[in-house]
Amino acid sequence: MLDALNDLQIAHSEQLRGEICKLIESKNGWIGFDQFMDMALYAPGLGYYSGGARKFGEQGDFITAPMMGSLFGRCLANQCAEVLTRCDQSRCRSVVEFGAGTGELMLEILRHLELQKLLPDEYVVLETSADLQERQRQLIATSKPEYLEIIRWSNRLDEKINGIIIANELLDAIPVKRFEIDENFMARELGVTLNDDCSETDTSPFQWKSANQPFELSVQDRLKPFQLDVGYQSEIGLQAEAWVRSIGDNLENGAMVLIDYGFPASEYYHYDRRGGTLMCHFQHTAHDDPFRHPGLQDITAHVDFSAVFEAARQANLDLAGYCNQASFLMSLGILDEYHKVLVGDSKGQDQTSRKSLEVAQQIKKLTLPHEMGELFKVIAFSRNFDYPLQGFDMQNRAGWL
Numbered sequence: 258m259l260d261a262l263n264d265l266q267i268a269h270s271e272q273l274r275g276e277i278c279k280l281i282e283s284k285n286g287w288i289g290f291d292q293f294m295d296m297a298l299y300a301p302g303l304g305y306y307s308g309g310a311r312k313f314g315e316q317g318d319f320i321t322a323p324m325m326g327s328l329f330g331r332c333l334a335n336q337c338a339e340v341l342t343r344c345d346q347s348r349c350r351s352v353v354e355f356g357a358g359t360g361e362l363m364l365e366i367l368r369h370l371e372l373q374k375l376l377p378d379e380y381v382v383l384e385t386s387a388d389l390q391e392r393q394r395q396l397i398a399t400s401k402p403e404y405l406e407i408i409r410w411s412n413r414l415d416e417k418i419n420g421i422i423i424a425n426e427l428l429d430a431i432p433v434k435r436f437e438i439d440e441n442f443m444a445r446e447l448g449v450t451l452n453d454d455c456s457e458t459d460t461s462p463f464q465w466k467s468a469n470q471p472f473e474l475s476v477q478d479r480l481k482p483f484q485l486d487v488g489y490q491s492e493i494g495l496q497a498e499a500w501v502r503s504i505g506d507n508l509e510n511g512a513m514v515l516i517d518y519g520f521p522a523s524e525y526y527h528y529d530r531r532g533g534t535l536m537c538h539f540q541h542t543a544h545d546d547p548f549r550h551p552g553l554q555d556i557t558a559h560v561d562f563s564a565v566f567e568a569a570r571q572a573n574l575d576l577a578g579y580c581n582q583a584s585f586l587m588s589l590g591i592l593d594e595y596h597k598v599l600v601g602d603s604k605g606q607d608q609t610s611r612k613s614l615e616v617a618q619q620i621k622k623l624t625l626p627h628e629m630g631e632l633f634k635v636i637a638f639s640r641n642f643d644y645p646l647q648g649f650d651m652q653n654r655a656g657w658l
C-alpha cells in the first residue's frame with residue numbers, strides 16, 4: 258500500500274511540473290523524452306536526484322546492491338585492489354566513482370582496501386546531485402572521518418584518470434531518447450507535449466507525441482538489423498554512449514567497470530520487449546508511467562550493452578570482459594567474503610544464526626538469477642593494462658555483445 262503524498266511533496270512536484278510545462282511551451286509545445294527525463298531527475302533543487310527526495314533505502318523508493326550489506330563493496334574492492342597493484346603503481350593510484358548514491362559503496366571499498374594496505378592516493382567522487390554529495394560526506398564524516406583526507410568530490414571530470422573507474426547503476430539513470438516504429442518502418446522520436454490546460458492539477462498535463470520527422474539515418478541504420486514491427490516502442494541511450502566515450506577518453510592507464518541492468522542489443526530490441534524498458538520506482542513499487550509525480554519518483558531505462566561496447570571502442574578502449582553480476586561477484590570471491598564477514602563478526606562472541614542468515618540473504622539477492630544475478634551485467638574496459646580482470650575469471654560473454 259502506497260503512503261499518501263504529504264503537502265510538501267505535492268508542492269514540490271507541482272513546482273517541477275510547472276517548470277517542465279514552461280520548458281515545453283518555450284519549445285513550441287514539444288520536447289524529446291530525454292529532456293523530460295533530465296528535468297524530472299536533475300532539474301536544480303527540484304529533480305528526483307537533485308532535490309531532497311529520500312530516494313534510497315527502506316524509507317525511500319528502491320535499494321541498490323551496495324545498500325544490502327558489505328559483500329558487494331568487498332568484491333568491488335577486490336577488483337580495485339587488483340587494478341591498483343597490477344597497474345604500474347607510480348601511475349595508477351586513484352579510484353574514481355561516478356554516481357555514488359548514499360556513499361555506502363565508497364565506504365566499503367575504502368575499508369576493504371585499507372585492510373589490504375592498498376588505500377588509493379585519491380578517491381574521486383563524480384556526483385551530479387548536491388543533495389547526494391552532502392549525504393555521502395555525512396556518511397564518511399560519521400563513519401570514517403579520516404577518509405575525508407583522500408576523498409575529493411567533483412562535479413565534472415577535467416583530468417586524466419590513472420587507476421580504476423567504477424559506476425554502479427549510473428547508466429540506467431542517464432536520460433534516454435524514446436522512439437516508435439511508424440507505418441513506414443522508420444523509427445520516429447517520441448517526445449512529450451501538453452494537454453490543453455497545464456494548470457489543471459488533478460490529471461497529468463503530459464502526453465506522448467511523436468516527432469514530425471523520422472530519426473536521423475544513423476539511428477535508423479543501427480535499428481534496422483532488429484526488423485522492428487510497426488508500433489514497436491523502445492529507448493536509445495545516446496547520452497549514456499556519449500558519457501562512455503568522454504570518460505573513456507579520460508582513462509589514461511587502468512580500467513573502467515560499469516554495472517547495471519540490461520542486455521546486448523539483440524535482447525534489448527527483442528520482439529517481447531516491444532513496449533521498451535522504461536521503469537519508474539516509487540515507494541518500492543515499479544511501474545512504467547514516467548509522467549506520474551515528477552520529481553518524486555525515479556525513472557530509469559535498461560542499458561544496451563552492445564551500444565556501450567561500441568562507444569568504448571570509439572574511445573579506443575580495450576574490452577576487458579562482459580558477464581552477469583552473479584559470476585562477476587563469484588569470481589571476486591563473494592563466498593570467501595561471506596566467511597570473512599562471519600568469522601570477523603564472531604571474534605570474541607558467539608556467532609548468531611541471525612547474522613549468518615542475513616549475510617546469506619545478501620548473497621541470494623546479489624547472485625540468484627531471478628534476483629539481481631542475471632539481469633544485472635558487468636562490462637569492463639581497460640587502457641594500457643595488459644592483465645585479465647579477476648571479475649571475469651568464471652565467465653566472459655564478450656562474444657554476446
Ligand SMILES: C[S@@+](CC[C@H](N)C(=O)[O-])C[C@H]1O[C@@H](n2cnc3c(N)ncnc32)[C@H](O)[C@@H]1O
Pocket residue numbers: 306321322323324355356357358359362383384385386389424425426427430431
Ligand atoms: C541509481 S543511483 C545509483 C547510486 C549508487 N551508485 C548505488 O549503486 O547505490 C544513480 C546515481 O548517479 C548519479 N548521477 C546521474 N548522472 C550522473 C552523472 N552524469 N555523473 C555523475 N553522477 C550521476 C545520481 O545523482 C545518483 O547518485
